[in-house]
Amino acid sequence: METPAPNKTSSKPRIIELDALRGAAVIGIVWMNIYVFALPAQGYYNPTVWGPGLGEASRLDRIIWAISFVFIEDKFRTLFAILFGAGCLILLERGGGRPWRAHYARMAVLFAIGAVHSIFFASNDVLRVYALAGCALPLLSALSARALFAICVGLIALHVGGGIVALGVSVLDFYKGREASDAAIFAERVFGSNPASVQYMIDQGRLAWGDRIAGRIEGFGSQLTVVASAIPINLAAMALGMGLWKSEFLKGKWRLFLLQRCAAISALFAIPGLLGLAWWVSGNGFPASIVGMTGLVLSAPFDTTLGLAYAALAMAFFRSDAPARKRMAAVGRLSLTNYLLTSVILAAIFASWGLGLFAEVSRTQALVISFVPIAAMVIWSPIWIQLVGQGPIERLWRGGSRALS
Template identity: 60%
Template sequence: MMAPPHSPDRILALDALRGIAVIGIVGMNVHAFALPGPAYYNPLSYGAVDAADYRVWLASFIFIEDKFRTLFAMLFGAGCLILIERGGERPWRAHYARMIVLFAIGLVHAALLASNDILRAYALAGLALPLLAGLSARALVTVGLGLLMVHLALGLTAFGSVLVDFHVKHSGSDALLWAERQFGRDPAAIAALLEQGREGFAERVVRRSLGIPAQLATLFASLPLNLAAVALGMGLWKGGMLKGEWRTFHLQRLAAGCALASLPVLLGLAGWLVVQGFPAALVGPVALVISAPFDTLLGMAYAALAMAFLARDSALTRRLAAVGRLSLTNYLMTSVILAAIFASWGLGLFGEVTRWQALVLGLVPVVAMLVWSPAWVARLGQGPFERLWRAGAKALS
C-alpha cells in the first residue's frame, strides 16, 4: 500500500522524525513491560542469560535509553511552540487546556497500562512554556543546557549518600540497601516484583491508582531534565533546524559534533559499570543522572541526521511521517500491544523472556505502527487519541 499524501502545511521530515522518536521509545519500554524494574537498568538483575543479552544492554544503554525519550520531549516542545505561534484566540488558555488534557490522558495510561508513562512529565514541563516562548533560539538552547546542569547537580545530591557509602565500603548502610532494591540483584525485591508483575488487571489498576500521589514526587524530580529537552526543541525550531531550513552540511556537522561529544563518554560509562560488576550504587546514578547530558546530545544528533536525510520525499519518509502524525495514539497503542504480550491478562510472558527476546518482541508494536499508520492517515487523518486530546482541550478552553 502506498503511503498517504502529505499535507502541504506540514514539514515531512519533522513528522518523520517524530515517527522515529515514538518507534525508538519502544526499544526501552519493552523491557519495562517484560522484566522486573531493576533489570531496566541492570542486566545482572534479571533476564540476562548469555552474551546476546549483554550486547542488547550495551546497545540500549549507548544508543536507545533516554535518547528517544529526549527526542520525543524536544519534538513536544517544538510542537507546542508551533501551536502557540499560530495564535488564534487566547493561545495561552488553549495551551494550558492541552496540558491539562494531556496530563489526564497520562494519568489513565499510567494506571491502566504503563507506570512509566511520560505524558504526565511532558504536560508538567509544558506549564513552563510561557516563561520560555519569548526567548530567542540561542537563549532557549542556553536554558536547556543550564537545566541539564541543574538535573546533574540535583541528581548527584540525591544519590550522594549512596555514592559516599559505596566509596567507603559501608555495605550495610540504608542507602546501599535501598539502591540494591531499586537497581541491583536483591532476591527478595526481584521475587516481589515478579509476583507483582503477574497480578490481575483490576488488582493492578487499584494499586497503581493508589500510588499516583507518590508518583508526583518522581514527576517533579524529572522536571529539569524534561524541561531541558523541551527548551532545546523550542530553540531548534526557532533556529530553523526543525523547520528544515538548515543545509545538509550544517546538519551533518551538528550531528557529528554531538556524537563525538557523547558516544565516547557513554562507552566509558558502560565500560565503568562492566568493570565494577554493575554495583547498584553506580547503576542508578549512571543511568539516571550522569549519562543524561550525553543522552541529550545524542538525541540532538539523531534529530540532525533525520532532518538531513529524511527531507527527500520518499516512501520510507512518508511512512515514518504517518507514524509521527499519530505519535500520541501510537505511543498509547504500543502499551496496549506490550501489555497484551507480557501482562497476566494477555500472553503472560512477564519475567519469562530474556533481554534479547524482549527486544525482538518489541518489534511487534513497531511493525504494527508502520503498517496501520499510513492507512489511518490516508482515510481519517488524525488519530483517535489526537482527536480526543484536541476535543478535550477545545472543551476546556
C-alpha cells in the same frame, strides 16, 4: 510528540521531515519501554538482575544492555520531548484567541490522558511529565534560540546536580565498602539484585488487572514525586526543541552540511562519554549504586546531545522523497495514538490478562518482541492517515482541549 495537529482541511502545510522525525522518536521509545513491560523493574537498568539464560545468553544480554545504554536509552525520549517543545511553540506562535489558555487546556487534557495510561497500562507514562513541564513553555516562548539553548544547559546541570546529591552517597558507600548503609541498601533494592525486592516486583508484574489498577490508583499521588523529579531533564529537551524551531533547524531550512556537522560534533561528544560510563558500570560488576547514578544522572548530558545528533541525521535523511520518509511521517502524525497503542500491545503480550510473558523472557528476547508493536505502527499508520486523517487520541486531545479553553 506533536500537540494537536491541524486537520486535513488546514491551510498550513505540514513539514514532512518533522513528522518523520516524530515517527522515528516514537519507534525508538519502544526499544526501551519493552523492558518496563517484560522485566522486573530492577532489570531495566541492570542486565545482571534478570535473564533466564546463562553463559552465552547472559553475555548477549550484557551486550544488548551496552548497545541500548549507549545508543537508545533516553535518546529517543529526549527526541520526543524536543518535538513536544517545538510543537507547543508552533501552536503558541500561531496565536489565535487566548493562546495561553488554549495551551494550558491542552496540558490539562494531556495530563488526564497520561493518568489513565499510567493506571491501566504503563506506570512509567511520560505524558504526565510532559504536561507538567509543558506548563512552563509559554514563559519561554518569547526567548531567543540562544537563550533557550542556555536554559537547556542550565536545566541539565540542575538535573545532574540534584541527582548527585540524591544518589552520590550510595556511590561513596560502594567505594568505601559500606554495604549496610541506608543509601547502599536503598540502591540495592531499586537497581540491584536484592532477592526480596526483585521477587516483589515480579509479584507486582503478575497481578491480575483489577488488582494492578487498584494498586496504581492507591499509589498515584506518591508516584507524582517521581514524575516531578523528571521535570527538569524533560523541560531541558523541550527548551532545546523550541530553540531548534526558532533557529529553523526543525523547519528543514538548515543546509545539509550544517546538519551533518551538528550530528558529527554532537556524536563525538556524546558517544565517548556514554562508552566511558558503560565501561565504569560493567568494569565494577554492575553495582547498584553506580547503575543508578549512570542510568538516571550522569548519562543525561550525553543522552540529550546524542538525541540532538539523531535529530540532525534524521532531518538530513528525510529530505529525500523516499517511501520510508512517507511511512515514517505517517507514524509521526499518529505519534500520541501510536505511543499509547504500543502500551496496549505490550500489555497484551506480557500482562497476566494477556499472554502472561512477564518475567519469562530475557533482555535479548524482549528486544526481539519489541518489533511486534513497531511493525503494527508502520503498517497501520499510513492506512489510517489515508482513510481517516487525524489519529483517534489526537482527535480526543484536540476536542477535550477545545472544550476546556
